[in-house]
Amino acid sequence: EIATNFGVSKITVHEHLTHLEKKGAIFRLRARARGIQVLHDPDSPEALGIEPQKEMSLPLLGKIAAGRPIEAIEDRELLDLGELIPHGPNHYLLEVRGDSMIEDHILDGDYVVVERREHAQNGETVVAIIDDNEATLKRFYRESGHFRLQPANTNYPPLIRDRVQIRGVVVGVIRQVR
CATH class of the missing domain: 2.10.109.10 (Umud Fragment, subunit A)
Known part of the structure; x- marks a missing residue:
């Protein structure tokens, strides 16, 4: 069906499916007709060949006034920037x-x-x-x-x-x- 729909040979379709399976983009259920399962979003970083970055955090040293000055108190904690920036496969x-x-x-x-x-x-x-x-x-x-x-x-x-x-x-x- 794929070969007919795209106007290519069955061998070409087989080569493309094999390549997609090796890249981890699809999983083929060999014993089933139409047994192709997409494993991840084609626009995901992995599918685009972009290596996702590790989590990133920076030291949060306290609060700073942008209006009336406040007492300078230094708090030390680590702030995970991933909690501030919405992120995920979508x-x-x-x-x-x-x-x-x-x-x-x-x-x-x-x-x-x-x-x-x-x-x-x-x-x-x-x-x-x-x-x-x-x-x-x-x-x-x-x-x-x-x-x-x-x-x-x-x-x-x-x-x-x-x-x-x-x-x-x-x-x-x-x-x-x-």
């Missing part, structure tokens, strides 16, 4: 380009942590595909008869579309101070 990063989300404190050059989802609630910041091929980061609103993708910058108008594909919802922002 999460990925995108680098932000542009200034349409600055009122939500998402700036050009920031990284957004995205949870891969196909649906969003009104008001959530989403990664959306519009006009068949263009990706954008906006607040999502389902309204009667259309979708509104709302920038968080009054210099930009909302995008009104009949069709929107949600690729994920923003669950975090990472910024480097330069």
